[in-house]
Amino acid sequence: MSTLIPQQLVAAQQSSLETLFGLTSKVFEGFEKLVALNLQISKAALAENQETLTKAISGGNAGELLALQASLSQPAVEKVVAYGRQVHEIVSGVQSEISAAAAAQGQQFQREAQGFVENLTKNAPAGSESAIAAWNSAFSTANTVYESANKAAKQFVSKVSTVQ
Template structure:
């Protein structure tokens, strides 16, 4: 009967680690983008606040101060909306990349598992048909469960994305 060799186990572990570090790097890239965006927004807000306060202090007329305050409401709302869109784009991009990598990894696992079962079927001794059938059944059930969970996760992500 065919069994996994130590080299195959090492290769599988190495592939898993590479995937883990790849996904971790993607997450950190997204975090870096969010930090850069927040720094940019913070600097712009500080500069705008300084300009507004300078105008407010130099204005001796309370009417001008109220007019200044009213004129800032619309641009502020637009900036908040633009910020929200940028955050959503960054998070969606990272989520998409991680989802694609996870899907590819799962598909590879499914192919490897199917190959393992086929190898068992080819090299199984006589009389082990029921054990091989049980292994096939377990892998089929696992694949069906994965597909169901994957569909549910995609529906959840879609519903969360549309709410935002």
């Protein structure tokens, strides 16, 4: 075997670690956005509740209180819908970045595995044709499984996104 194989393994491991840390960073960025959104919503809700309670206390009769309560229901629904939309945008953004990175990583793995099998085939000793055929069969099967899983995952994500 050539000394290039250990170098390739180190490079592949380093690439995988960089991808992992990149994805972890993206997840934390999404988490930070969600926390910031929740803090913003909490502050606004606190201020609105204070204003509403002040109006309710200062209102002298039950009619004004009922009118105040009725006037708050529609904006509350709109705020909940807007909040849900913002959460969905944040989560979708992180999800799409992770999906893209996973697809790129899967394609890179396929290329590296194919290169490994080709290198193995070139450097195989005489009489190892059956072992090489087994490697090629295993690699072909792994590619087929990967393609099927990738297709199923994309369909699942598409259906989940459509439902939301």
